[in-house]
Amino acid sequence: MGTNSITDIFFDLDHTLWDFDRNSAMTFEKIFRIHNIGVDLPEFLEVYEPINLEYWKLYREDKIDKPSLRYGRLKNSFDKISMSVSDEVINLLSEDYINYLPENNFLFEGAFEILNYLKPKYSLHIITNGFHEVQHGKLDKSNIASYFKTVTTSEMVGVKKPNPLIFHHALELAGVKAKNSLMIGDNLEADVMGSLEVGLDAICFNIHGTELDSNVKQVSNLIELKSFL
The missing domain is CATH 3.40.50.1000 (HAD superfamily/HAD-like)
Incomplete structure (x- = not known):
């Protein structure tokens, strides 16, 4: 055509x-600092980015809903780097991530x-x-x-x-x-x-x-x- x-x-x-990945990385840096999460950011992002894409694929295919995407991608990422983070903190991080993400543009x-x-x-x-x-x-x-x-x-x-x-x-x-x-x-x-x-x-x-x-x-x-x- x-x-x-x-x-x-x-x-x-x-x-x-x-530029999602760049803006996302800056957002994680901020919310980990706010919540005193002592995580190595590059190590976290290395596991998070493919997990996030996989969760979006599931969301696109209607296999999971929005709350499951927001919680699951973080929970899976912390599990993969063998870091114990409570569900309460994961939910706070999930909320802050969405709130702060549009600040990096x-x-x-x-x-x-x-x-x-x-x-x-x-x-x-x-x-x-x-x-x-x-x-x-x-x-x-x-x-x-x-x-x-x-x-x-x-x-x-x-x-x-x-x-x-x-x-x-x-x-x-x-x-x-x-x-x-x-x-x-x-x-x-x-x-x-x-x-x-x-x-x-x-x-x-x-x-x-x-x-x-x-x-x-x-x-x-x-x-x-x-x-x-």
């Missing part, structure tokens, strides 16, 4: 525009440049599986909310990417057809395959250089989107 028919671009937020390199490049040419939107209240905080505090005409979260729709319903809802909210739309996101299953399934074109933001099928459009830096758009 040629990009000359594209009028609307949908972005994922976490791991695509908003590093975006990926080139985020503002590419948004400024795209905004005069296309209508821009967000589709995210992240929690509604947290995602709006991230958009506001990182100063990118004004770039987007609509924001669709999985909690608004009741389903998560790659479920077709969230894409249909986002398209309806934006008032655009799938054939005139493009999705950009880091997750092959949720963002790329989910979009293609409902007729949106898609580009994978392949920040980690994962080996992808040759027919998947991909960039490793946001500025490379200019070659497609």
